[in-house]
Amino acid sequence: MAEGQPIIRIREVTKRFGQTVTAVDDVSLDIREGEFFALLGPSGCGKTTLLRMIAGFETPSEGQILIDGQDMSKVPPNRRPINMVFQSYAVFPHMTVADNVGYGLKVTNVPKAEIRERAEEALELVKLGGLGGRKPDQLSGGQRQRVALARALVKRPKVLLLDEPLSALDAKLREAMQLELVRLQHAVGITFVIVTHDQNEALSMANRVAVMEHGRVRQLAPPSELYEFPNCRFVADFIGKMNLFEGRVAGISGEEVLVEVKGLGRFSLPGEGEASGEVGIAVRPEKVRLRREKPDEDMVAVHGKVSEVAYYGGSSFVYVTDETGRTISVNLQNEARTAEPGVTIGDELWCAWKPRDSLLLST
Amino acid sequence: MESWRKNPVVFWLLNLPPAFWLFVFFLVPLGIVWVISFGEKRGVIDIEITWTLANYVRAVEPLYLEIFWKSIVMAGIATLACLIVGYPVAFAIAFAPERLKAILLIAVVLPFWINALIRTYALIAVFRSRGSINFGLEWLWEQANALLGLVGLGELALLGEKFVPVPLLYNNTAVTLGIVYAFFPFMVLPLYANIEKIDRSYIEASLDLGAGQWRTFFSVIFPLTWHGVLSGVIIVFVPALGAFFIPDLLGGTDSQLIGNVIERQFKSANDWPFGGALSFLLMYLTFGALALRAAVSGRKQGLEA
Ligand SMILES: Nc1ncnc2c1ncn2[C@@H]1O[C@H](COP(=O)(O)OP(=O)(O)OP(=O)(O)O)[C@@H](O)[C@H]1O
Ligand SMILES: [Mg+2]
Numbered sequence: 001m002a003e004g005q006p007i008i009r010i011r012e013v014t015k016r017f018g019q020t021v022t023a024v025d026d027v028s029l030d031i032r033e034g035e036f037f038a039l040l041g042p043s044g045c046g047k048t049t050l051l052r053m054i055a056g057f058e059t060p061s062e063g064q065i066l067i068d069g070q071d072m073s074k075v076p077p078n079r080r081p082i083n084m085v086f087q088s089y090a091v092f093p094h095m096t097v098a099d100n101v102g103y104g105l106k107v108t109n110v111p112k113a114e115i116r117e118r119a120e121e122a123l124e125l126v127k128l129g130g131l132g133g134r135k136p137d138q139l140s141g142g143q144r145q146r147v148a149l150a151r152a153l154v155k156r157p158k159v160l161l162l163d164e165p166l167s168a169l170d171a172k173l174r175e176a177m178q179l180e181l182v183r184l185q186h187a188v189g190i191t192f193v194i195v196t197h198d199q200n201e202a203l204s205m206a207n208r209v210a211v212m213e214h215g216r217v218r219q220l221a222p223p224s225e226l227y228e229f230p231n232c233r234f235v236a237d238f239i240g241k242m243n244l245f246e247g248r249v250a251g252i253s254g255e256e257v258l259v260e261v262k263g264l265g266r267f268s269l270p271g272e273g274e275a276s277g278e279v280g281i282a283v284r285p286e287k288v289r290l291r292r293e294k295p296d297e298d299m300v301a302v303h304g305k306v307s308e309v310a311y312y313g314g315s316s317f318v319y320v321t322d323e324t325g326r327t328i329s330v331n332l333q334n335e336a337r338t339a340e341p342g343v344t345i346g347d348e349l350w351c352a353w354k355p356r357d358s359l360l361l362s363t
Numbered sequence: 364m365e366s367w368r369k370n371p372v373v374f375w376l377l378n379l380p381p382a383f384w385l386f387v388f389f390l391v392p393l394g395i396v397w398v399i400s401f402g403e404k405r406g407v408i409d410i411e412i413t414w415t416l417a418n419y420v421r422a423v424e425p426l427y428l429e430i431f432w433k434s435i436v437m438a439g440i441a442t443l444a445c446l447i448v449g450y451p452v453a454f455a456i457a458f459a460p461e462r463l464k465a466i467l468l469i470a471v472v473l474p475f476w477i478n479a480l481i482r483t484y485a486l487i488a489v490f491r492s493r494g495s496i497n498f499g500l501e502w503l504w505e506q507a508n509a510l511l512g513l514v515g516l517g518e519l520a521l522l523g524e525k526f527v528p529v530p531l532l533y534n535n536t537a538v539t540l541g542i543v544y545a546f547f548p549f550m551v552l553p554l555y556a557n558i559e560k561i562d563r564s565y566i567e568a569s570l571d572l573g574a575g576q577w578r579t580f581f582s583v584i585f586p587l588t589w590h591g592v593l594s595g596v597i598i599v600f601v602p603a604l605g606a607f608f609i610p611d612l613l614g615g616t617d618s619q620l621i622g623n624v625i626e627r628q629f630k631s632a633n634d635w636p637f638g639g640a641l642s643f644l645l646m647y648l649t650f651g652a653l654a655l656r657a658a659v660s661g662r663k664q665g666l667e668a
Contacts, residue, residue, distance in 0.1 A: 057567055077570040090568035094586045104572030107582070155572065 004033030013063030023049040025215035038202035041212035083152035098132030122154035271360035280361035285331035287357040295352040400639030418640035438603035441542035445550040453554035492528035533615035557591025
């Protein structure tokens with residue numbers, strides 16, 4: 001699925017608002033045909049602006065956007081082979097559900113019979129069959145969102161853009177709709193580009209994710225790569241939970257970098273040869289083990305006291321504070337069924353992990 | 364409302380003065396006129412209330428019905444003109460940059476700061492034979508003539524021997540224009556308020572779905588501002604129906620509207636009972652217009668609900 005040709009090419013695109021705001025800063029990326037692509041980043045990082053430039057509602061200050069090989073700089077929104085699902089859904093309140101879905105066909109002079117057929121089909125696709133006669137204010141938020149989806153899909157666009165499509169839904173419905181969107185995308189085979197600030201959403205749905213910060217793309221990779229191999233502190237911190245230590249490079253041998261971290265000692269981990277000076281060492285909470293006794297020499301280990309335990313049902317987070325005051329979070333799977341907590345606040349123990357489970361971050 | 368009911372002292376303190384005002388200066392005079400409309404004129408100032416219907420019978424004579432009808436048509440045309448001109452103006456203001464918006468809105472309501480009578484007199488200065496428009500036209504005529512003279516066609520007097528002022532004043536067109544001018548802000552303001560409120564994403568969604576600008580306007584923007592259109596139409600139509608000094612000042616002998624007839628009954632004709640009957644017929648007509656509005660917007664609501 002994810003191996004298609006680029007359908008959207010964004011080339012060195014910058015968008016400025018006025019003199020001071022640079023919402024999108026020199027972004028270049030390709031979105032491939034048939035993939036589920038996510039733009040992820042904190043609020044205000046320029047995701048919406050980038051999406052709106054693809055849709056044609058904003059013009060790039062610099063750079064070029066190509067859709068299906070065609071330069072879009074002179075093409076108005078209504079002539080682009082893409083459709084958008086708006087964050088507010090923008091389902092027309094004065095039209096029935098069926099009229100909403102049929103609108104995009106009606107304005108392009110599709111025959112009436114075909115409109116009815118295709119609108120019905122699209123409503124069926126989003127599981128709203130039979131609700132065509134309703135008015136939008138007789139629908140729930142989730143249903144309205146499906147109407148917006150059907151209205152865009154009925155146009156059979158090359159790309160579907162979705163701006164935070166699930167942010168207005170409650171947690172349960174949001175999860176259901178995430179699965180639903182993935183199912184839909186498989187069913188219709190259209191390229192989806194989704195904007196979200198929810199990392200779980202991006203990781204669980206997308207084939208590839210672009211993580212943005214201050215208008216720039218910091219990393220573009222498949223979800224597992226983003227999670228296991230973040231390329232900078234920002235991504236490491238933004239995606240999932242991460243323990244971050246400040247250290248420095250003590251030596252390099254081939255593919256291995258010898259680092260020294262205060263309180264953890266010296267250890268080698270895989271890394272690029274160019275690393276030097278101050279670096280960040282990161283390890284995911286679920287890679288860290290808790291030990292009552294001092295672990296073997298080949299493990300990275302730090303001694304500390306449990307300062308807090310947070311129970312989440314399937315797993316627990318244990319926070320251990322070491323002698324220097326650093327807090328290390330550890331994720332424990334609650335494998336056995338017991339009401340007895342394995343660790344309690346005040347326990348003294350060791351946090352340990354394999355050196356190669358930690359990650360070197362030079363920026 | 365709920366919380367007001369819980370605090371009756373405040374409720375009455377706040378509502379008593381306006382209620383008193385409405386009662387004494389609106390309902391009571393209205394009642395008096397209503398009673399008078401069933402009276403008979405006895406002397407110069409004597410009116411005897413005999414509960415006769417003669418005044419109403421006279422009011423629906425063809426002569427007056429015709430004037431009623433003409434008033435409705437003229438008010439209707441003026442309202443339509445207000446809408447056609449006012450919608451683009453309201454639209455432009457709603458989509459103008461923030462700072463320009465305030466200036467444009469002030470420009471629209473600025474004429475309100477001047478008495479309506481004076482504004483109407485000002486229109487006379489614009490429309491009359493020796494008024495601004497005719498001066499402008501005369502200047503154009505002279506320029507055209509000079510131009511013709513330059514190319515050697517001056518002798519032929521192609522544009523006539525002398526400039527003849529266009530009769531802009533003292534006809535129905537002048538009255539209609541006067542009404543449009545007087546009530547224009549009443550149309551623009553509710554429209555502006557409504558257009559301003561539209562969520563921009565509806566417009567973007569329409570464009571995104573392949574509709575052009577015009578299509579988007581007629582299929583999305585206009586229907587979404589329907590309530591503003593209705594409000595504007597009613598707010599302009601109702602006072603336009605009763606206008607009397609505009610036709611008085613700008614109209615010709617055949618430009619009498621129902622407002623003029625009513626005014627004359629209370630003044631020069633000194634026939635209060637008949638004036639009262641005409642007034643109430645006009646008011647019933649207005650109620651009819653309001654009921655129509657309620658029905659139309661109620662039906663829309665019903666569809667949306
Ligand atoms: N029309 C505009 N005029 C001026 N500044 C704007 C405009 N639109 C966006 N911005 C600014 O550009 C930056 C990026 O905005 P954008 O809406 O793209 O962020 P976002 O990543 O979508 O954030 P969120 O997750 O909150 O929706 C912000 O700083 C915002 O204030
Ligand atoms: Mg956004």
